[in-house]
Amino acid sequence: MPHTPGSGPVGENTRALSLPEAPVPAERPLRMPVYRATTYAFDTSQEFADVMSGSQDGYSYARIDSPTADAFASAVAALEGAGLDETVHGQPFSSGMGALSTVLMALTEAGAHVVAARSIYGNTYSLLDGLLRRFGVSTDFVDVTDPDAVRAAVRPETRVVFTETLSNPTMTVSDLPALAQIAHEAGARLVVDSTFASPAICRPMEFGADVVVHSATKYIGGHSDTTGGVAVAGRDLIDRVRATRVDLGPCLAPDEAYLLHRGLETLPLRVARQSESAAALAAALEDHPAVERVDHPSLSSHPQHALAGKLFDQGRCGGIVTVHPKGGRDAGMAFADRLRLSTIAPSLGGTHTLAGHVPTTTHRTMNEAELGAAGISPGAVRFSVGLEDPQDLVDDALRALDNG
Template sequence: MQGFSTRAIHAGQDPDPTTGAVIPPIHPSSTYAQDGVGGTRGGYEYSRAANPTRTALQEQLAALEGGRHAFAFGSGMGASDTLLRVLMRPGDHVVIPHDAYGGTFRLVDKVLKHWGIEYTPVDLADPRALREAVRPTTTVVWAESPTNPLLGIADIPASAEIAHGAGAKLVVDNTFASPYLQQPLALGADVVLHSTTKYVGGHSDVVGGALITSDDELAEQVRFTQNAVGSVPSPFDAWLTLRGAKTLAVRMERHSDNAERIAELLTAHPAVERVLYPGLPEHPGHEIAAKQMRRFGGMVSFLAAGGSGAALRICATTKLFTLAESLGGVESLIEHPGQMTHLSVAGSMLEVPDNLVRVSVGIEDGDDLVDDLRAALDAVR
């Protein structure tokens, strides 16, 4: 098999046969001429069903995750909703992380629950807890590793064994790790989910999502449902994501380099109560993460020693770390999950600590990032 960066640059991206252009063109057409009724050219008839630019992106994503099939969506939540429609029916049960992404929890608790779907939040770092949570009606085990925003680590092979033993599918949200750092399908997962808005796109200029699988039957069901509900990205969004993913490997190396330095700073600073980063030996999931991941990624969370007020002041004081939601772009971001990305879990069993700060460490010069965050921490001591 070719190397990761080679696949990122070439999979699905042959030179244009008409012009020789080395970059796949954007195909903004909504419809396609047919050579007689039913005589489509390459299977294209209407861009909700298929579009050549989206096809190029999907071939790239499948190659990067080591799957046979990939589907690009208009957002990560669109991908999540479509997949759960395929895998679940009223009365079915899904296990989700006890520290799941707030948008995932909102979808399950506020939308799907009203259609008869039941769920149980579980610490997926504990295989025994997962084993106890599955039921005869469990059809999906939904994992994140690392989780958002507490950086928990699930043992993917162990989770796959438990899920499959219960007759359920294991879905792994691989957004925080990216395909470069972790390959869930090779570890036993049935489906990989991405918010391609984040590391795959990598430049904070496009919203998207993706599902990747090697299950042929499941792929056909996803293809049908995606077309039926129309959860697709525009050709331009597909092209931006395709372009961004070409540099994923080099970006993730720099993200990881900088995040390690930030974690080191936070660990030694008196304004910090606790650092959540799987690259630290004291992290409870460090050994499993080291087996599953190439490196430990660019996301770091920490608990401010001075409580919620200190956390908010740190977020308001940084200059290079921009106060904003989302993550995975080339620029560094900082946020207060309790009042921003994870406000939807407030008051629930998934509520995050009010002194939690999450940073998405970008690819700027590491010295500048360390100096910026240190100054913000010093200001609240």
């Protein structure tokens, strides 16, 4: 409520609630303001009614829309849509899972069918295989590197083909143009989780994706201090995603939105450096006698090395490297424990290099046969390469292998 001088004496509480408002500066602030308000005021009841009904654009309540979160989502949309003729739009979320669950619910209904990549993030798998199945949405999980398997799995009720640009932990590259074609021929949408790539490596909508989703917690935020998510799509689909988000409620908090927006400014610098360092680490470890295999698309031994060259910008292949040491589970865990520069921790995409034994952590629910089928050896250790000097990371990893 604005301060109204001269309106007569009022009680101390009214006075406390009638303080002067912060000025709106005429100059442009160099940083994006953080709007913490949950609630917005109107001059008239008609304006209030028009904004609430959607006949007039505006802000009313932060779970519905909020300026700082919107600015973040629009910024991601600008990056994802940089090479497109049409304008694409973003929706902000409180987490990557908030974005994924909302998008998948927005595009399906009871009786609908999804074709999803077999090796996807564990919670996305359980969302599709558990929660959504309970609500009548069935999913077939297939090897997305085999287009015939994807084509064979789609059916008239298929609404979504779902994949990740780069999958965890083997860094499998999805053939996005082929998947888009299969989805569209079946009347379905291609939804891509591009968390491991980020728009600094690949923009899936340029290759036919209909919706791109990120856990912004990872590369977009980039500093392991913020949880958030974002979805980008054309106008019709993003309106459906927004309406579903408003009902489900995973709205992005303004302070988180500010940090994620700030992260975007250094995203290409960070991801370029992380990709280069990851490639150097992968190349240095691949031929070590204690190593069975290294997964990184920069290596010519990687099954999708050539595809990465077609889809990814400037040879960048991401900051995740998975090393398969010889000697099984104990050797892998001991290798991770001997690393000094890398911290044993979950998550990825931050400034510090993190390492983790895959079968006992991110993929602990898979049995030996499933791990084997997914190309994950019992000793697999995943690195999320940070911004340290690459030679230091290489030296540290070689020392940890040599001393095994």
